Amino acid sequence: MLSIALVRVAVAGGTGTVGRHITQACRDAGHEVTALSRRTGTDLTTGEGLDKALDGVDVVIDASNGAALSEGKATAFFDAVTRNLQRSGQSAGVKRLLIISIVNIDKLTGNPYYRAKLAHERFALEGPLPASIIRATQFHEFPVQIMQRSKVGPVALVPDFRVQTVAARAVGEVVAEIVVGAGETLAPGSTIDVAGPEVSYMPELARKACRRLGWSTKVVPVPVPGRTGRSMRRGGLTPDGPARIVGPTFDDWLGGEDVFLVGAD
Numbered sequence: 001m002l003s004i005a006l007v008r009v010a011v012a013g014g015t016g017t018v019g020r021h022i023t024q025a026c027r028d029a030g031h032e033v034t035a036l037s038r039r040t041g042t043d044l045t046t047g048e049g050l051d052k053a054l055d056g057v058d059v060v061i062d063a064s065n066g067a068a069l070s071e072g073k074a075t076a077f078f079d080a081v082t083r084n085l086q087r088s089g090q091s092a093g094v095k096r097l098l099i100i101s102i103v104n105i106d107k108l109t110g111n112p113y114y115r116a117k118l119a120h121e122r123f124a125l126e127g128p129l130p131a132s133i134i135r136a137t138q139f140h141e142f143p144v145q146i147m148q149r150s151k152v153g154p155v156a157l158v159p160d161f162r163v164q165t166v167a168a169r170a171v172g173e174v175v176a177e178i179v180v181g182a183g184e185t186l187a188p189g190s191t192i193d194v195a196g197p198e199v200s201y202m203p204e205l206a207r208k209a210c211r212r213l214g215w216s217t218k219v220v221p222v223p224v225p226g227r228t229g230r231s232m233r234r235g236g237l238t239p240d241g242p243a244r245i246v247g248p249t250f251d252d253w254l255g256g257e258d259v260f261l262v263g264a265d
Contacts, residue, residue: 007180010057010094012036012044012085013064017141017262018100021172022061029180045077047084054092059179060085062124063100074116079123086127096188097131098175099124103193103243105135108236110228130188134175137195137237139168140253143206144213144262151217158206160221161232164239165205166196169258170247193243198250199235205250212254 009026013019014035026033034053036042042049044064054060062085066077089097101121105114124131142165147156174194178186186192203221210217224232253259 007031008034008056008058009179010034010036010054010060012060012062012081015039016063016065017139017145018136018168018171019061019063020261021169022063022100022175023172025169025172025176026179029176031180044081044084046080047088050084050088051091054085054088054094057089057092058095059098060089060094060096060129061098061100061175061179069113071112071116074113075119078116078120082120082123082127086124086129090128094129097124097127097129098178098186099131099133100171100175101133101135102237103135103137103195103239104236107240108228108231110226110231125189132178132186132188133191134171134178134186135191135193136171137164137166137193137239138202139171140165140196140205140248140250141168141258141262143202144209144259146202147206147209147215147217147219148262154216154218156206156217156219157222158203158219159224159232160201160203161224161229161237162199162235163202163205163237164195164199165250166194167247167253167258170194170196174244174246193239193241195239195243195245196247196249197245199238200250208250208254209259212259 011019011023014023015037023033023035042053064081068074105118108114150157203219206219
C-alpha cells in the first residue's frame, strides 16, 4: 500500500473563507497544518511570529485577503505579506509557495482590486521561493458577503454580472490535493484555474441565498460601470480556457451547512 509522506503546511489567512477549508482538507489528509493569522499569534503584514511559525514547514499557502479594496492599500498589503512569507519561508527552508488568486484578473485590469491581486501574483513569482498560482472563480459564499456589505435597510445592491461560482470547500480540497501530490500537479511558475459547474448571474444567486437564509431583503441589481463592467456581464469572470471544474452546484451548496459559515471569519 502506497503512503504519502507527511507534509507540513502553513496557511496564511487560514481562518478565512477559503483558508479554513484548505486547512481542514490538509488535516483530513493526515498532514500537519498551521493557520497563520493574528488569532494564532502571527502578523502577516509586520512578519511578527512568522519565523517561528514557518520553522519546519514544507509548503506555504497564501489565502490571505486584506480588508482594503482600493488599489494602493490592497497592493501594499499583498506586497508586505508576500515579502514576509518569502523572507521567513526562505530562512526556514520552505520548499514552495502557493498563491490563491482570481480567474481572469489579468484581463480585467480596469478593476483596482484585481490590479492589486495581479501584483500579488507578481510579488510571489519574483521571490526566492518557487511559487505557483491557483486562480478560482468567485466563491458560492460571495453573494451573501456582498449583501452583508451593501445592505441598507431592506435593500441590498448587488452587482449584475455573470459568474461561475465555486464552493470554497471544493477549492480547499483541490489545493490540498496539489499540496500532498494526491491529484493535480502544479509546477513552479504555473497557474491553474478552478471553477464551479454552472454559469449564473450574481443577483439571481443573491435572491436564492435570501430565500435559504429567510431574509426578506430586496435584491437590486446594479450594473458595474465601464469596460470592465461590460466584460464582467459577458462572462469575463468565468474561465475562457482549461479549468478544473469541481464541487457542488450553488443550489446544492445552499442545501448544506457552509452557507451559515459566511461572515464567521
